[in-house]
Amino acid sequence: MKIKFKKVSKNYGIVSALKKTNFSINDGEFLLLIGPSGAGKSTILKLILGQIKPSYGQILINGTIWGNNKKAIDQTRRKIGVIFQDYQLIPDKSIEENIALALDIVSYPKNRIQTRIDQVIEQVDLSTRRFLFPSQLSGGELQRTALARALAIEPEVILADEPTGNLDIDNSWKLIKLLKEINKSTGTTIILATHDLDLIESLNTRTISIKNGAIVKDTAKTTK
Amino acid sequence: MSTSKTTWHHIRRSPFQSLAAISTLAFSFFVFSAFYIISSGLSSTLKFFESKPEITIFLKDGLDKDTVESIQKEISSYPDLKEIRFISKEKALEIYKEQNKDNQMLTEMVTASILPASFEISALNPNILSQIAQNFSQKKDIVDEIIYQQDVVQSLITWTNNIRRFGIILVSVLATLAFFVISVIIGMKITNRKDEIKISRLLGASRFYTKKAFLLEGIIYGILGSFIGWLIASLLAYHFANDINNFFKPVTFIRFDLNYYLKILGIANLAGVTISYLASLVGVRRYIK
16 A cells, blocks of 8 residues: 655644645555654554545545545555554453454454454464453553454554553564564555654664654655 | 344443333334224224114014014015014023123023013115114104114214224324434434444444444334234233123124234334334434434
């Protein structure tokens, strides 16, 4: 999935969250969006997901203007796995049921749903917690559940908004290692928003730095 | 997760709201089924009287044999008569005893002397009966009372129509009430599950995907509500059938025909599903934009 931002701005009233942003993301890239809180990282992810619309400019997905066709939005969202900052898990569904819902939405073959759930739950090491509800899980476990749900649908793109925010160092590294592996083995595009400096330094990957809604550095451009 | 599973999940999570929706529908369809059964009974009664153009002339007590014979002669002089039957006081007692053979107390208290003798006249041409009724109603010295079926039929038609009209109005009011109750309950359920809907949409669920569980919920309310209402009305009809049928003898006011009850269930189910589906559709359209 190719994503292109053309002079995209997003305003919330008088507050400008994103200012005339231009960048492209190619298939299979591992992109870090970095910057302090309120810089505009989450806004970019929300725009890619179609959760919000740009105030100005255009977002192109695979060359098509994104956000005008409601049916296309649903279809594209089914190809995107999201790890939300606040997890967005359904409170009265168990871990398994939360993952099953995502699979049902993308019309995953019914006879393979349980196997797929088992696989991703194993992958994020939540086998013993599978029947628990979100309120019974720790922050780290919630984050891993959100990751499992995002992975389950075998997405073309994974959007991760501060996925290590609630994890200890060990689990943070495990998660990043897992995302790296997925990116390498399946060619899934990963867009990860973070302000974790250790993480940024350790990952030798494309990084876009944002400050006050504007891109201040894009390593893809500086290395060219 | 299948739609039916999600729907069951919704019902289980707010059972009292579901119960309220089902109860309202059940009550509406109980009234519908009850009025249907009553209305059918009245139609049978009406058909019975309509199929029997008949007049009964009750005679005054103490008339001698010659007078009775002269009355019979006069009646016989009318054309197009089918049958003239003289029911003596003794015969009337016999009939009365046969009709009330299950109630010994009623039969013991009555003697032939208190029952009037009568002529039962049936005709090929109902207009003749009208003339006989007119003629004999003036002979107050020998005639005690005339029961002319046409009057009974007219009165029955009026009653049947009024009861049907009342039934239709009552069922319409209840159906409208059920419609609004279901619509509001579905709306409340959607509000309760707003977050789930929002998350599902972000995961790529279409609008219809988020709506279908609520629509199915409405349909389930319709099926259950109409079935329960029908079942209660049918069981009550079955329970009281003997007493009611005895009262309306020889008319079978309450039928014992399974197909007839299945037909009522079919109509109730269809109407129930339509009402509840439309109500949930309104609720869904209002709350899921």
